[in-house]
Amino acid sequence: MTTAGHDVHTEHTHAHGPGCGHASAEHEGHVDYIHDGHAHAPHQGHYDEHALPHAAHEDHAHAHGSDCGHEAVTHGDHMDYAHDGHRHAAHGDHYDEH
Secondary structure: OEEOOEEEEOOOOOOOOOOOOOEEEEEOOEEEEEEOOEEEEEEOOEEEEEOOOOOEEOOOOOOOOOOOOOEEEEEOOEEEEEEOOEEEEEEOOEEEEO
16 A cells, blocks of 8 residues: 555554564664564554665674574575664675665
């Protein structure tokens, strides 16, 4: 659905907010909540769809894995790890932001 020039995520039963369990990221003056392969933000009674960020995350202190303590999220054919307000996946010698 498109409303006033932006895509809207219509069927959403979960209210996002601090502590809701989903990764979040600051984005152009608001917070996007990331899950199920997409990002969206609350906006006037609905959620606006936003593109997932994809950039290299190069400064990382440890290797993620099954026992690293961060939330593992299946994303397509790989695993993302959520922490510190973002989600990323190993890719070669760096991590891609998702």
